[in-house]
Amino acid sequence: MPVKYDKDDLILRLYLQPKASRDQIVGIHGEELKIAITAPPVDGKANAHLIKYFSKLFKVAKGKITVEKGELNRHKQVRIHSPELIPNEIQQLLV
Numbered sequence: 001m002p003v004k005y006d007k008d009d010l011i012l013r014l015y016l017q018p019k020a021s022r023d024q025i026v027g028i029h030g031e032e033l034k035i036a037i038t039a040p041p042v043d044g045k046a047n048a049h050l051i052k053y054f055s056k057l058f059k060v061a062k063g064k065i066t067v068e069k070g071e072l073n074r075h076k077q078v079r080i081h082s083p084e085l086i087p088n089e090i091q092q093l094l095v
Contacts, residue, residue, distance in 0.1 A: 005094070014050075014075070015033070016074045019041070020036030033093070041074075058084065058087070066079045
């Protein structure tokens with residue numbers, strides 16, 4: 001399951017595609033949610049960009065987003081603490 005709730009937090013299992021032409025939720029990729037971001041996978045830039053992108057998408061402060069696993073990997077687990085908004089693409093996966 002790529003998306004699940006843990007109390008008020010949302011846990012996302014991600015497959016990251018850096019250096020994409022635009023930031024977007026691509027869809028399901030095996031057991032993970034594929035996310036394309038424009039940042040390169042250099043010096044933590046991809047993680048920082050992912051957090052900024054999710055901050056806008058879920059309407060939360062950047063400090064409420066934690067990369068729990070896969071800091072230096074394409075496969076990541078991200079926790080979003082009490083998201084204000086759940087995008088439609090994510091909402092459909094929670095049903």
